Amino acid sequence: MRAVGGEKLSSRLWAFAVWTVVGFFILNLIGLIGSVLTSSFATRWLATWFPAGWTTKWYFSAWDEFQLGDVLWVTFEVVGAVVLISGLLGVPAAYALARREFVGKKFVVLLLLLPLLVPSVTYGIPLATVLYQFGVGGNLVGVILANLVPTVPFVVLVMIPFIEQIDPRIEAAARVFGAGTFSIFVHVLVPILMPGVLAALLLVLVRTIAMFELTFLVAGPGSQTLVVALYYAVFAAGVRAVQSIDAMAVIYMLTTLVWLIIALKFVNPTQIVARAKNNQNH
Amino acid sequence: MSETPLDTGPNLRQRLRARGFDGVTMLVLPCVFAVIALFVYPFLYGLWLSFQPKTGGHLANYVKFFSDPFLYRTIQTTLILSLPVTILNLLLAVPIAFRVRLMKHQRILTTILVLPITLGTVLVAEGMLFYFGPQGWFSRTMLALGILSQPPSIVHGYWGVFLSLLITGFPFTFLLTLSYVTGIEPALEQAAATLGASPTARFREIFLPLLLPGLAITFCLSFVQAYSVLPSAILVGDPANTTRVISIAAYQAATEEYDYPLASAIAMIMGAVQLVVVVLVLGARSLLYRGPVAAAKG
Numbered sequence: 326m327r328a329v330g331g332e333k334l335s336s337r338l339w340a341f342a343v344w345t346v347v348g349f350f351i352l353n354l355i356g357l358i359g360s361v362l363t364s365s366f367a368t369r370w371l372a373t374w375f376p377a378g379w380t381t382k383w384y385f386s387a388w389d390e391f392q393l394g395d396v397l398w399v400t401f402e403v404v405g406a407v408v409l410i411s412g413l414l415g416v417p418a419a420y421a422l423a424r425r426e427f428v429g430k431k432f433v434v435l436l437l438l439l440p441l442l443v444p445s446v447t448y449g450i451p452l453a454t455v456l457y458q459f460g461v462g463g464n465l466v467g468v469i470l471a472n473l474v475p476t477v478p479f480v481v482l483v484m485i486p487f488i489e490q491i492d493p494r495i496e497a498a499a500r501v502f503g504a505g506t507f508s509i510f511v512h513v514l515v516p517i518l519m520p521g522v523l524a525a526l527l528l529v530l531v532r533t534i535a536m537f538e539l540t541f542l543v544a545g546p547g548s549q550t551l552v553v554a555l556y557y558a559v560f561a562a563g564v565r566a567v568q569s570i571d572a573m574a575v576i577y578m579l580t581t582l583v584w585l586i587i588a589l590k591f592v593n594p595t596q597i598v599a600r601a602k603n604n605q606n607h
Numbered sequence: 608m609s610e611t612p613l614d615t616g617p618n619l620r621q622r623l624r625a626r627g628f629d630g631v632t633m634l635v636l637p638c639v640f641a642v643i644a645l646f647v648y649p650f651l652y653g654l655w656l657s658f659q660p661k662t663g664g665h666l667a668n669y670v671k672f673f674s675d676p677f678l679y680r681t682i683q684t685t686l687i688l689s690l691p692v693t694i695l696n697l698l699l700a701v702p703i704a705f706r707v708r709l710m711k712h713q714r715i716l717t718t719i720l721v722l723p724i725t726l727g728t729v730l731v732a733e734g735m736l737f738y739f740g741p742q743g744w745f746s747r748t749m750l751a752l753g754i755l756s757q758p759p760s761i762v763h764g765y766w767g768v769f770l771s772l773l774i775t776g777f778p779f780t781f782l783l784t785l786s787y788v789t790g791i792e793p794a795l796e797q798a799a800a801t802l803g804a805s806p807t808a809r810f811r812e813i814f815l816p817l818l819l820p821g822l823a824i825t826f827c828l829s830f831v832q833a834y835s836v837l838p839s840a841i842l843v844g845d846p847a848n849t850t851r852v853i854s855i856a857a858y859q860a861a862t863e864e865y866d867y868p869l870a871s872a873i874a875m876i877m878g879a880v881q882l883v884v885v886v887l888v889l890g891a892r893s894l895l896y897r898g899p900v901a902a903a904k905g
Binding site for chain 1: 626627628629630631632633634635637638639641642643645646647648649650652653654656699702703706714716717718719720721722723725726727728729730731732733734735736737738742743744745747774777782783785786806827828831834835837838841842854857858861867870871873874875877878881885
């Protein structure tokens, strides 16, 4: 911490300006989320600051109208499969990349960076075409496969620095004492890697719930996740009561926020955007 | 571990091991295979498909794109939207990150800012429709405070999409910038302060050169987010006109006209334009500053 006492008026004004901008931003953010929340409980809300009355009926009507039971189940299946598969593919690959130097390693890393740098719509459209050709477009398998494209490289890139900081002598010591590859894996690697894997997979989970573009391009009527269903509801607004759509939006917020809160117990918020830069915190 | 030619004799195995290929290295294969099957192959297929138009010669899709103003103007529309938002986000993020770096309870602020990123553009657009609408709290407050004389028309136009990109993009840019700013060794600033450098000089001479590579990367990653805007351009924009971004054109070609070759061509052009911007930014960065930068990373 720097001493504040000697600061000049100009730097105080500057600090004041900075905090005003931050405050204004957060105020509007709260207002925005608050509007959705308030509207979802409103009986009638026109031309006043607050609704005329309060009700929870929109949650029941939204649940039926948008078949939220089915949509949530699809979301759960997609997210579960994506988290599991990207963990199974990503963690071993990260282990290999962290522990071995081999010819073509840079090429592999570049290959993994590309899906994170290319806009999702750019590769999503050809990917959707290919998935439809293989008969998995518009169904659950296609949606899961499409969502793997950004998540697998993400898991690898988050896990590489985490594995690199683990002393390889721990594994070597286990081997010296006669442990086989399998028992090193079960008794040494799994316990050490667990916190990192958990953090990476929670981030994948939060990102997959909110992943719009790829799911949107690939999903069919029976394979929409919650965020895509919400998009279609907002897009076709006017057909249904606004409050009903807002109730759905609140349900979406809750599904995301529950996992975000759990994720924040294990990861630093900056890690949600940056790739495990602040690893020393864990 | 997996299907390697290990059974052809110890000689080959030893040679492979000398180059770093052993059982552990093979663990990378399933992942590489998945990325090739789900990313590289579709991408190359899309590239090939874009040269196989429904009618006309190999280049017909590209000729069509660059001769139809309804299509080629989408590049301009996208850049007019995404470049200013990205630059504004970065200009806001840097001073705020410098303040927040000195803060004790950073985590509360960063947690609040992570919200719009995790909620995503669809939810932000949905909230904006009411909040910034004529009857929303924003317009009401502006009228009540006398700042505006009539409700602002923000949504369903350029500024609606601009704001939506600001709301979801600023936290992203800020958190990335913060992770770079906090990575700079504080002793460097203290040393400069001890030698009598003013805050402005400290920023210009110490922080800026160290931050530039990080800022260039932040710019690129934020730009990719803003550039591929699809849901908010449709929901809070004017998707037939002022916010008809390139991803809408690609999406419409694929799902409304069922012209996959044209859709692929638009997707490829989209990728190429983004690549040009990224290369320009990274190139400009190396023109501005050359020298060691990694040394100061804590």
